[in-house]
Every structure is written in C-alpha cells, then in structure tokens.
Amino acid sequence: MANTILHNESIPSQRKKIIVLGSGPNRIGQGIEFDYCCVHGLLAIKECGYEAIMVNCNPETVSTDFDMADKLYFEPVNWEHLWEIIELEQPYGVIVQLGGQTALKLAKRLHEKGIRIIGSSFDSMDIAEDRGRFSDLLKELEIPYPKYGTAYTTDDAIEVAKEVGYPVLVRPSYVLGGQRMRIVINETELESAVLSLIKHLPGNKILIDHFLDRCQEAEIDAIYDGENFHVMGVMEHIEPAGIHSGDSHAVLPEFNLTPMIVATMEEYAKKIAKALKIQGLINIQFAIKDGKVFVIEANPRASRTTPFIAKAYQIPYLNVATKVMMGVNKLTDFTFEKKLTGYAIKEPVFSFSKFPNVNKELGPEMKSTGEAIRFIKNLRDPYFRQLYKDRSMYLSK
Numbered sequence: 444m445a446n447t448i449l450h451n452e453s454i455p456s457q458r459k460k461i462i463v464l465g466s467g468p469n470r471i472g473q474g475i476e477f478d479y480c481c482v483h484g485l486l487a488i489k490e491c492g493y494e495a496i497m498v499n500c501n502p503e504t505v506s507t508d509f510d511m512a513d514k515l516y517f518e519p520v521n522w523e524h525l526w527e528i529i530e531l532e533q534p535y536g537v538i539v540q541l542g543g544q545t546a547l548k549l550a551k552r553l554h555e556k557g558i559r560i561i562g563s564s565f566d567s568m569d570i571a572e573d574r575g576r577f578s579d580l581l582k583e584l585e586i587p588y589p590k591y592g593t594a595y596t597t598d599d600a601i602e603v604a605k606e607v608g609y610p611v612l613v614r615p616s617y618v619l620g621g622q623r624m625r626i627v628i629n630e631t632e633l634e635s636a637v638l639s640l641i642k643h644l645p646g647n648k649i650l651i652d653h654f655l656d657r658c659q660e661a662e663i664d665a666i667y668d669g670e671n672f673h674v675m676g677v678m679e680h681i682e683p684a685g686i687h688s689g690d691s692h693a694v695l696p697e698f699n700l701t702p703m704i705v706a707t708m709e710e711y712a713k714k715i716a717k718a719l720k721i722q723g724l725i726n727i728q729f730a731i732k733d734g735k736v737f738v739i740e741a742n743p744r745a746s747r748t749t750p751f752i753a754k755a756y757q758i759p760y761l762n763v764a765t766k767v768m769m770g771v772n773k774l775t776d777f778t779f780e781k782k783l784t785g786y787a788i789k790e791p792v793f794s795f796s797k798f799p800n801v802n803k804e805l806g807p808e809m810k811s812t813g814e815a816i817r818f819i820k821n822l823r824d825p826y827f828r829q830l831y832k833d834r835s836m837y838l839s840k
Contacts, residue, residue, distance in 0.1 A: 464546035465499025483761035562723035562768030574650035624807035658732035676752035723768035755787035
C-alpha cells in the first residue's frame with residue numbers, strides 16, 4: 444500500500460490576522476441573524492487593516508462566500524478543527540461575540556490555551572453565562588432579580604424550589620435557545636424536569652428561579668467600550684414573560700413602558716456592562732412586574748435582535764461594535780442618527796407545517812426558526828392592534 448502524502452493548501456501570510464467564528468449549521472436558537480453579524484465583523488476587520496479569516500461550515504450563509512473574508516476555512520465550528528487552524532495561522536486573536544452560542548462556547552478552550560479573545564474576556568462571558576455567578580453579581584450590584592438557587596440532584600432541587608417558591612423556572616447553564624427550560628408548578632413536575640436535565644445534560648449545573656408570572660418582558664442591546672455606554676435599542680415584547688424572547692413579537696422602540704422604567708433598565712444595563720468589563724456587545728433581558736424592573740439574564744455577545752435593530756435604525760452597529768472589540772475605536776468616534784419613523788416589529792417565523800407532530804404551545808424553550816421585520820407608522824396599525832389583543836389571551840390563561 445502506497446504512503447499517503449498529505450498536502451496543505453493553506454499558506455499563512457505574514458499579515459496580522461483575526462479569526463471570526465461563525466455559528467455553524469442553522470438551528471433553532473441561532474441562524475441567519477448571526478451570519479449578518481459575522482459579515483459586518485469581517486468588513487470591519489478588513490477596514491482596520493487586519494487579515495480577516497472566517498471559520499464556518501454553512502454553505503447557505505453570506506459569511507462563507509468565497510470573496511467575503513480574506514481567507515475562509517469551511518470547517519465545523521468545533522475545537523478540534525479550530526485548534527488546527529490556529530496552530531497554522533497564529534492569529535492575533537479570535538472573535539467569538541458574533542457567532543451566537545456555538546462560537547461563545549469555544550471561549551473557554553481559547554482561554555485555557557492562552558489565545559487572545561478579541562473583546563470581552565472569558566471570565567466576563569462566564570459570569571454572564573453561569574446563571575449562579577450572574578445572580579451573585581446582581582446581588583452585589585443591588586439589582587433586583589428573581590429568587591434562585593442551584594442544584595445538581597432532584598433532592599437539592601426540591602429544597603431550592605420550596606425556598607424560592609412555586610412556580611419555578613428550571614434551566615441549565617450554557618444552553619442554546621432555552622434548551623430544556625421548563626416552568627413547573629409543583630414537586631412532581633419539578634422532579635420530572637430535573638431528571639430530564641440530568642439525563643440529557645449530565646454534570647450541568649441546574650438553576651431554579653422563582654418564575655415571575657404575568658409580567659411584561661423587554662430587552663436592551665448595547666455596546667460598551669470600557670468607558671462609554673451606548674444603548675442600541677430598547678425592545679418591548681408583546682407576549683408576556685415565560686415565552687422565549689426568540690418566539691416573542693418585539694416592538695422597537697418601546698411603546699408601553701414608562702420613562703422611569705426605561706431609565707431604570709438602561710441604568711441596570713450600564714452597571715452590568717461595567718461590572719462585567721464588557722468590551723463590545725451585550726444583550727440584557729428584563730421582566731417588569733408591578734412597576735419593578737427585574738433582570739432575567741445577560742448575553743455577552745451579539746443577540747438575534749442586534750441585526751434587527753441595526754436594520755431598523757439604519758446604523759452599522761455591528762461594524763461599530765467590532766471596532767470597539769478590537770480596541771481600534773471608542774464609541775465617541777461615532778455618531779448615531781436613528782432613522783426609524785414609527786415602529787419596527789420583530790415577527791417570529793415558525794415551521795410547524797414542516798413538523799406536524801411538534802407541540803405548538805409556546806414557552807421558555809424556543810421554537811421559532813427565523814424572524815421577519817415589519818414596519819408600522821403608529822400604534823393604530825391593525826396588525827399591531829391584533830397582536831396586542833392576542834397578548835390579552837395569553838394573560839387570561
């Protein structure tokens with residue numbers, strides 16, 4: 444048998460390189476929205492004089508077009524393939540904020556290997572992603588959040604639920620699209636939910652939050668450069684809290700929140716970004732109940748709504764955020780003129796017709812497979828009025 448000769452077609456240049464990690468195959472929880480983020484990130488990197496290298500494996504995306512990056516590695520977005528690329532290219536750093544949860548999960552391995560993560564540090568990301576550490580941070584900052592506890596066994600979970608009070612939201616850390624999140628109302632349902640988590644995500648810390656029933660949900664996308672804080676947009680959800688943000692209709696800008704509530708949300712968002720030492724993008728989810736603002740979670744990366752806001756306001760926010768991550772620019776180097784007249788509504792797209800046996804009831808686990816944008820001139824628009832009427836149906840259940 445003849446010896447196999449391996450030939451490497453990739454010849455690394457002598458230029459300073461930055462690798463952008465994509466989100467891999469489209470799936471519920473992350474999809475084409477992050478391709479938009481990666482494309483604008485690549486353009487920003489090239490504008491700053493770096494060699495832009497894209498790592499992604501989805502042929503349906505613009506980021507994998509042959510002329511988008513200076514060099515494309517059409518490879519699975521996992522550690523084995525990424526490490527081989529890093530060993531060959533010896534990049535200045537890697538950007539994980541633009542490729543959703545798939546890219547973000549590789550931050551730990553990059554940190555352990557001493558590879559520079561462009562933008563927010565691994566520890567900043569870990570605090571935000573680890574539900575327990577994040578809740579401890581909120582406590583330290585005196586920011587309201589739902590009562591919570593952590594568990595690894597069903598017995599621990601039962602004790603925690605008794606302490607925080609039913610109904611409770613059961614969820615693991617570091618998950619995509621609310622995977623295996625459940626709202627439970629009694630001990631029997633809790634035991635079933637925890638056993639399912641232990642079976643499918645062994646060793647994963649389980650967080651048990653008191654569920655704030657029948658309250659409003661909203662979110663903020665923002666950029667922080669270490670000194671300056673800019674709110675890209677405040678989005679108010681139509682559906683009440685308890686339905687995953689990816690499955691909710693969201694209105695930009697907010698339409699029914701008082702100026703005091705919006706100011707409080709922005710204040711909390713800035714305090715969190717500063718405490719986490721964010722360099723780049725952050726998305727924060729809020730619940731509003733009886734006029735009080737609670738923080739549900741923070742995502743230290745581009746969110747699904749970042750491209751939505753950029754398109755609605757016609758501002759190149761991903762270009763700005765990438766340059767902030769790289770330390771090339773501060774937010775004060777840019778001007779932000781929002782060009783939206785009226786409102787923009789994020790409209791989730793579902794594929795239930797393709798999957799007839801899937802449970803169509805919406806909850807904390809995401810089920811939408813995409814999203815659309817709809818512009819309305821004012822709140823008297825028939826489409827919006829019907830959405831708000833449907834919201835009353837959710838609240839009456």
